[in-house]
Amino acid sequence: MKIADVVGTVVAPVHAPFYTGRKLLLVQPLDANGKPRGRAQVAVDRAQAGVGDRVLVLDEGSSARDLFGDALAPVKTTIVGVIDEIEIRGDVAYRATERESPAAPRRRTS
Amino acid sequence: MKIADVVGTVVAPVHAPFYTGRKLLLVQPLDANGKPRGRAQVAVDRAQAGVGDRVLVLDEGSSARDLFGDALAPVKTTIVGVIDEIEIRGDVAYRATERESPAAPRRRTS
């Protein structure tokens, strides 16, 4: 999985039932130190993430189809979790703040 | 998925029934800011895209086969949608214009 920041949204009609009503989020992968690294991707959200959240991105079709319970979904890049904290060699390198994720209850939904 | 610009067409006979009558489009992946990044790819179109369109590219074989409803199609890189708008941190970073996609009805076909 990758660590990424949700930086925006993409509006594009995808003609497949799976995409009906789904939000497409633009995510920027990050390195361990939190710096952007690599090309931005468009992900499907499964963690109620929003712009400003730091997230976990899982980039595999079978995993995505399992998560969404749809064996034929044409999907690969998926946001699977909103990150609360990253610790590097014992030090807190990132911690989600109220400001960064104002709608805190979002990430507690099951 | 990737964001890419359709920049051209490729003529190459592929000896597989799936490719009969299919257009091969040359797409240039872009970064979040709309700048070219990474190597160009050849994609199969499933969104009635054309040169000048900014598109969503899904690069997975199983997804492509699901979208085309052909379980044995030898296909991976697929254009799954023409992008109408990209918003980055609340600002419109890209919006399709009439000039950029003159044949507007194309993308409204189901």
Next chain:
Amino acid sequence: MKIADVVGTVVAPVHAPFYTGRKLLLVQPLDANGKPRGRAQVAVDRAQAGVGDRVLVLDEGSSARDLFGDALAPVKTTIVGVIDEIEIRGDVAYRATERESPAAPRRRTS
């Protein structure tokens, strides 16, 4: 799929029935402008390609196995077509010539 130039051949016994009698071609991926980009790969040929041809390379195992009709073939990188022409924004960027592919009938075989 990638655009690549066939630049050479590789001789290496692969102990799997699928490889008996198969030619291994060294291909150099190219960018949209025809410049080498990325590491060279070794591909299995399914388009009667030869050194000097510009080709389409499909890099997925399931697709390769479908194309060769061998569900258990250990194969991934496959040349699926010899390119006749690439057009970028309306201009011809590449066109196969007699000189570049002297054995022209090769690519007309079905």
Next chain:
Amino acid sequence: MKIADVVGTVVAPVHAPFYTGRKLLLVQPLDANGKPRGRAQVAVDRAQAGVGDRVLVLDEGSSARDLFGDALAPVKTTIVGVIDEIEIRGDVAYRATERESPAAPRRRTS
């Protein structure tokens, strides 16, 4: 597989049964000479690895699902072993020390 150093931990609720109680480790891929190379990844641990261990990372969904014996687990990047030694052209390039992996018995668990 890749060689990587476990550099940290990530806390992020992933709403899938597979992730209940699982530790997410931040791993930094390395080159042959032990220098960081490429973007950090978040891996699921199957080798009782911890921060400071040099590990083997297997980055494929089917392999991960086989290892965990869970055919529907949404998982890809997995730590499959803690490295004891790396030898390059006959010289020891890396050897795990007591200091680097104090809880030595961890890696002897079956």
Next chain:
Amino acid sequence: MKIADVVGTVVAPVHAPFYTGRKLLLVQPLDANGKPRGRAQVAVDRAQAGVGDRVLVLDEGSSARDLFGDALAPVKTTIVGVIDEIEIRGDVAYRATERESPAAPRRRTS
């Protein structure tokens, strides 16, 4: 497939039956001209390769599982052949010598 040089060995217990007794080799991918390019990888050997051999590496899980005849093996990067010769545009760019692969009979085993 990639061309790579076998540069070393890795000792790491992987707790899966498939790995019992298997050697893990460190391989450095090469470009067409034989120069190192890209990050080193750890591969499972299926070609009786050793340090100093130039090899063909196939990096796909399904292919690896087919080659080893083990449908559930957690394996991806596999050495599938030792390279005897590479020819680029008609010139020999690489040829295995007795010195480079002293135990010549190794590669003749079926």
